Amino acid sequence: AQTVTQSQPEMSVQEAETVTLSCTYDTSESDYYLFWYKQPPSRQMILVIRQEAYKQQNATENRFSVNFQKAAKSFSLKISDSQLGDAAMYFCAYRGGATNKLIFGTGTLLAVQP
């Protein structure tokens, strides 16, 4: 069975600094997608970025980028120039060809200090 692990329950970053959130996963599938979702205090689940496993190039969305290491089964999220609005819970998620569901990690609560 596929699993997703986020080993950092909480992280903190100064405004305008860079922070990296870690995620590892376990799967025997070769094709899959990885996602980062953001859940602010409003509780809405917002898609931040997604990575297709067969693509070598790391995905980037404005200040958000990922470091995808397929062999190591690692998928970290880098947030550059952190803003107060980035404060939220961040969930790493996996979806592979054998299942239609998203498998989520336990989340990392990010605090942004002014």
Next chain:
Amino acid sequence: DSGVTQTPKHLITATGQRVTLRCSPRSGDLSVYWYQQSLDQGLQFLIQYYNGEERAKGNILERFSAQQFPDLHSELNLSSLELGDSALYFCASSVASGWTDTQYFGPGTRLTVL
């Protein structure tokens, strides 16, 4: 705003009762997914419907059921409610049922069972 709507936003009820949660997918999306977010279980997939048909089942209790109607909106029915059913229930939608389709989440329904 993801385009997925859920009603009601909040629901407070008593043990043993039955409630219905409603979800309208994004325009054009044929798949609807239901997830439960609780403190002890995290984010868990419950069930998926595609164009009116059940497509995948996750950790959904027998007391829970769902359906998708011809207009593609979906309802999640929770019966014989227990204190442990208190959670945030999310609906997500995607264009089709393939594993490559990104899921977009609604704002959730907060269920409190007293």
